[in-house]
Amino acid sequence: EQRRVIPFDEIPQVMIDAQVAAEDRTFWTNPCIDFRGILRAALQNFSAEETVSGASTICQQLVRIRLFDASLLTDSDRVWERKIKEALLALQVGDRFPGLEGKQKLLEMYLNQVYYGNNSYGIWAAANRYFGKDITSSAAADQLSIGEAALLAGLVRAPSALDPTQSAFRGRDAAGNPVLVVTRSARALTVQGFVLDGMVATGAISQAERDAAAAERIELALPPNLDYRAPHFV
Numbered sequence: 603e604q605r606r607v608i609p610f611d612e613i614p615q616v617m618i619d620a621q622v623a624a625e626d627r628t629f630w631t632n633p634c635i636d637f638r639g640i641l642r643a644a645l646q647n648f649s650a651e652e653t654v655s656g657a658s659t660i661c662q663q664l665v666r667i668r669l670f671d672a673s674l675l676t677d678s679d680r681v682w683e684r685k686i687k688e689a690l691l692a693l694q695v696g697d698r699f700p701g702l703e704g705k706q707k708l709l710e711m712y713l714n715q716v717y718y719g720n721n722s723y724g725i726w727a728a729a730n731r732y733f734g735k736d737i738t739s740s741a742a743a744d745q746l747s748i749g750e751a752a753l754l755a756g757l758v759r760a761p762s763a764l765d766p767t768q769s770a771f772r773g774r775d776a777a778g779n780p781v782l783v784v785t786r787s788a789r790a791l792t793v794q795g796f797v798l799d800g801m802v803a804t805g806a807i808s809q810a811e812r813d814a815a816a817a818e819r820i821e822l823a824l825p826p827n828l829d830y831r832a833p834h835f836v
Contacts, residue, residue, distance in 0.1 A: 719761030
């Protein structure tokens with residue numbers, strides 16, 4: 603695994619805002635489960651007669667990642683058992699990590715644990731793999747834009763299916779360096795749009811900032827095995 607664990611105070615605020623908007627908009631106020639979200643998802647799934655919506659909070663996802671073994675996660679006959687255990691354990695986690703400081707610790711654990719695709723575990727590895735950035739650095743070149751943070755946050759939903767490197771063409775940045783440019787039709791950008799909408803809804807960004815981020819050209823760092831000397835750049 604490519605992973606570097608970093609403390610909460612070294613995680614960029616824009617990334618915190620994006621991940622909360624993507625996965626759990628009531629994270630800072632809920633008791634580690636979202637009762638309204640559960641009811642909403644149940645009604646939507648009942649209406650559609652299939653699973654079209656989920657309501658797992660960041661705490662529930664953390665419980666699932668850290669405490670459940672593969673046999674429980676993959677057994678379709680134990681779905682309800684898993685969901686009940688997940689909710690009960692999430693409530694216990696909320697009691698164990700109370701208040702703002704507790705929520706910050708939980709989010710720190712989540713952002714250092716969750717998988718973003720391309721062998722990138724945790725947000726430091728993801729930002730480094732996709733954008734070549736060290737998010738613990740104060741250098742201007744290492745700062746995540748709103749659009750980049752929203753794209754990364756969206757990958758958690760389906761890292762392989764949303765892999766932006768699979769929907770990119772080889773281009774050059776403003777300085778003439780070779781990069782991968784994510785195509786406007788990429789699924790990762792569709793999900794990025796949902797995340798940006800969530801950031802507006804939570805008050806993290808304005809509508810104008812959302813529109814500017816959505817229009818941003820997303821440039822990815824070249825993977826190490828790509829022959830950037832080949833004449834395929836435009």
